Amino acid sequence: MRLMILENKRLRSVMPFDGTIMSVGSSPNCTVQLPDPRISPEQVKFFQDETGAWWMEVLDTTSPTSLNRAIQKGRARLRHADEIELGPFSIRFFAEHKSPEELQRERLAALSRTHGESLPLGAIIKRFDHGLAVHKDQMMEITLLAMKLAQFDVVRDLLPPILRALHRMLSARRAWTGLRHAENADFDWNLGITDQGQPCDRPAYSHIMQSRCLAETQFVCCPETPSAGIKSAMATPLPCAAGNLGMLYVENDSADSPFTEESLDLMSAMACAIAPVAETVIRKATAKRLAVTTTEHTVARATQDAVTPKALPQWNELQIAAYRHMGSARCCDYYDIVQLPDKTCALIVAKVSAEGPAVPRYLAELRSAFRCAALHCDAPHLFARSLNWLLSSGEGKCLIDLATAWIAPVSGKVNFCMAGPGVHIGVILPNGDCRKLDPKRSEPIGRAKNLTLELQSIDLGHGQTAVFATSGIHAAVSSGGETFGLSGLEEALCDALGDAPGQVLSELSTDLTEFLKGGSCPDDVSVVLVRRA
Known part of the structure; x- marks a missing residue:
């Protein structure tokens, strides 16, 4: 093997070596003497094992020893063109080759690194x-x-x-x-x-x-x-x-x-x-793709507007309101509220993850599936299973996060099912406290053919408000980089608690619009409130 020894990045000597063990340090007794008081008398040892591989062993860790700019404190194998640094000295290790062409390539590599360049000097x-x-x-x-x-x-x-x-x-x-x-x-x-x-x-x-x-x-x-x-x-x-x-x-x-x-x-x-x-x-x-994207977005918004209810059903025991802030980049939210044949309330809040022209299709399919399930009074988890069976192709082209609930206005019983992380649910108490729920969630609809979709229940007391909100609230960012998030939603809803749900969401709209001046909100934000009288 050969050693190329440099001091302060300048070539000092080239040393061929035919033995199997050598020492490096400041002592004159070392095979390679590096005269510097900061280097130990015998700091490093090089040796060759029975397979012919060369190793470096650090004998004294008082002064740092680096191998390819990484501090070493024990034993490490040496490879061709490795660099060992000890104080102001650098030692280049070269495995010996008989081929003149290989030797020339070694010199080019070493000289390149010597001058701090990643390219050969002849470049x-x-x-x-x-x-x-x-x-x-x-x-x-x-x-x-x-x-x-x-x-x-x-x-x-x-x-x-x-x-x-x-x-x-x-x-x-x-x-x-x-x-x-x-x-x-x-x-x-x-x-x-x-x-x-x-x-x-x-x-x-x-x-x-x-x-x-x-x-x-x-x-x-x-x-x-x-x-x-x-x-x-x-x-x-x-x-x-x-x-x-x-x-x-x-x-x-x-x-x-x-x-x-x-x-x-x-x-x-x-x-x-x-x-x-x-x-x-x-x-x-890019301009062509932008035009196509703009057209796709326009069609998706038109479809979203068509499948969104223009008027919400009314109950004496329930007050319901819904709000959507349209995202600047993606059309992804869907909500619907219907009255079941037994006069109970069925609602869904969903976030659709699909691309391009597929968005309008899945919005329409989601509305059709939900309303058919409501017509037949299917339980929330049964509706979710049916929807998953319709959409799961195994390719993951469309994923839907949702919360769907059947609410009994008289008793306040809420049966619900959740899939995916894209919809949040909570309850605001009459005193203004917010109780965030941590329900069981399956994977998003469409991810796998056999999802574990569970029916869950809560009791909505008099004066309590159930809140359903999509995760687009986390993407709402102000000009200063602050995120609106669930904390901003909770604060806005609780501040206007004494008002009717419609007025509460109107104030939320004002707060969110003001918050987003100079900021961004790429995803839709949808919020549905259900207050029991």
């Missing part, structure tokens, strides 16, 4: 304002590529022709590209292919170049890389007015000719020609 780095040297025929091919890409409407369709052009013009073995919205951190679309046209995973070495391309807009070529099996690698950003849309990356095999500065100029020219076209396609696709 060619250019910035956006640097000039390029590209032949006329290459420019013509790049122009034709840009014209071809401009015909696409789907962002993912851009990737295959870009990668094929990289292979054709740069003779790469593997090519990869990632695209994103300029404001995003992660890639929204990515693809890699080999020179044989087969899909491949993202090359590991591209991660090393990503921050340089995306954060610093650097165009990078590594003619010699320290990674085994890779001769050269190049990466360029895709710059546009709003930022970098992504990056291009190519690499070749160890037996291939290295990429050069001319290769980097050609790839940079391709990136600068592709980026505006990709930006236009992404912008058009």
Whole structure:
């Protein structure tokens, strides 16, 4: 093996070693002497076991010893190119190889880390304002590529022709590209292919170049890389007015000719020609998706309005009111209140989790199922089981959190069933105290074919108010980042306790609207009050 010894990040010596055990410390008797009073006379020992593996053992923990920047206090196995730090000294450990090519790669890796860089010292780095040297025929091919890409409407369709052009013009073995919205951190679309046209995973070495391309807009070529099996690698950003849309990356095999500065100029020219076209396609696709989403949202709101009761049934023994604040991003809440044939009250408060055009469908199915169950006086848990049987496909395309209750106005008996965490239930007492219930809940409706849906009961006393509220209340956030939550709901309801339920919810609406000025509430907020006279 070999040790590369550095002091204050400067190379001090390179030491070959053929034995099986060696010591490191400040004492002259150590195999490796590090003359510094902060280092123990014998601080670290390296030794080789019977399998040929090398180990490091810390002998004195008074002065810290780090292995790859992690403090070590015992024994640790050493691997090729590991770095041991003792005070101002760094020791690079290299397992010996007979191949000159492997030795060269080791030196590149060590020198790169010595200078605090993740790239080899031989890397060619250019910035956006640097000039390029590209032949006329290459420019013509790049122009034709840009014209071809401009015909696409789907962002993912851009990737295959870009990668094929990289292979054709740069003779790469593997090519990869990632695209994103300029404001995003992660890639929204990515693809890699080999020179044989087969899909491949993202090359590991591209991660090393990503921050340089995306954060610093650097165009990078590594003619010699320290990674085994890779001769050269190049990466360029895709710059546009709003930022970098992504990056291009190519690499070749160890037996291939290295990429050069001319290769980097050609790839940079391709990136600068592709980026505006990709930006236009992404912008058009985003606008199209926004239009579709707006239409879907409008249809969902229209359906939600159609299935929401315009007038609530009345009982002498019960006062009932309902309120909904519409979320800015998602249409997801449903509530309904009906009078059963035996003159009792049936109600449901639900939160539907579905996407796009499926929302109106499930709102309509939920209303139909609930009203059919009410017509036949089915118990709440039986209705929930029937609904789950209708909706559970095993694919989880639609999940429904709900609380459904049958209330006897004369006795105040409330039989109810709950599924999922999306609906809260509580009781406000005549003195203004709030009793939060912790009922048994099954998984959301639609999650599994066989749910354990239990019938539960409470007694609603005279003057008490049952409260049903959806979890959208937790998504209501003020301009200062404060959440309205259940505490804000409880405070608003209890402050107006002496008023009729309708007036209470009217004041809640005022409080919530005032709270959300400059804030956000992406989900619907629905509240149903049932007060027993």
